[in-house]
Amino acid sequence: MPEQPRLTPIAVMILATLREADMHPYEMVRLLKERRDDRLVPLQKGTIYHAVARLERDGLLAEVGVDRDGNRPERTTYTLRDAGRRAVEQWVRAELPQIDRASDFRVALSEAHNLPRDEVMALLDRRRALLLASVDEHRAGLDKAATSETPEQFLVELQRQSALLDAELAWQDSLRARLADRSLAWGIAEIPEHIKKKHRVSKETTP
Structure with missing residues (x-):
């Protein structure tokens, strides 16, 4: 099997959102902006859709449905594949200990809860x-x-x-x-249920 290309920071963050719930790109952008991750990666519409298409082509995420809300354009919903989950973990694992790539470290830190x-x-x-x-x-x-x-x-x-x-x-x-000392909740499983519902976190993935 050919080696997967190295993920970009925006690709890591897209895949990481899908660890929480299946969603379409518009929801990914909304969630990332809500968490102020637009400080770390570019969240322009074209950038997101291009990254999603490449991740689907690389077999890291997959389409699971298409829906339409009123007169809005159709939106494709995606789910995370096992290969995508492993890719996120591998990227974070490689970048979190580093001190010489500040921008990548900030993304790794923001996604460290995946480990x-x-x-x-x-x-x-x-x-x-x-x-x-x-x-x-x-x-x-x-x-x-x-x-x-x-x-x-x-x-x-x-x-x-x-x-x-x-x-x-x-x-x-x-x-x-x-x-x-475990005073900081860590991983999706430790998020309180009412917070999960508020933020549409549905996947009970324990890292």
């Missing part, structure tokens, strides 16, 4: 080690610059990046702690 709680904690631990190494590298760079009396005006970006890394590390430690 089991314990696995997410393990992936974040791997990322923490990389963050710590980067923090040490930036601090060493600042120390060296101070020793050589580099004018501070040339170091403001390095100072900013060092501060951002410290903040990122503190935020990630807080997230992991909430995952560990």
Whole structure:
């Protein structure tokens, strides 16, 4: 069997919506915008339909019906195939520990709930080690610059990046702690029933 092409971030998010319920592209866009995911990926109509068509061609999702609401155009509803589910998990698993692809990490983080709680904690631990190494590298760079009396005006970006890394590390430690003590609901199965109904989450998939 030929290897599937690497997913784009928008493809990951489309497939991930279908883990929750079968839906048509209009519903996918509505849901992603409701969750403010339009900050992470382009949600233009043409982009979504093109991505859906490619995912169907690649065998990651499938058409399950066509409906019409009044005078509106027909809308095709899609469902997630097993290959699509695995593709989402594989993509998130690869990107969540990374620190050098910020845009992909943000998408992976937004879809991390598709993986089991314990696995997410393990992936974040791997990322923490990389963050710590980067923090040490930036601090060493600042120390060296101070020793050589580099004018501070040339170091403001390095100072900013060092501060951002410290903040990122503190935020990630807080997230992991909430995952560990289970104060953060994780996975579709842990979403309260009244919230599932409100947001049309129907698939009881436990990662």
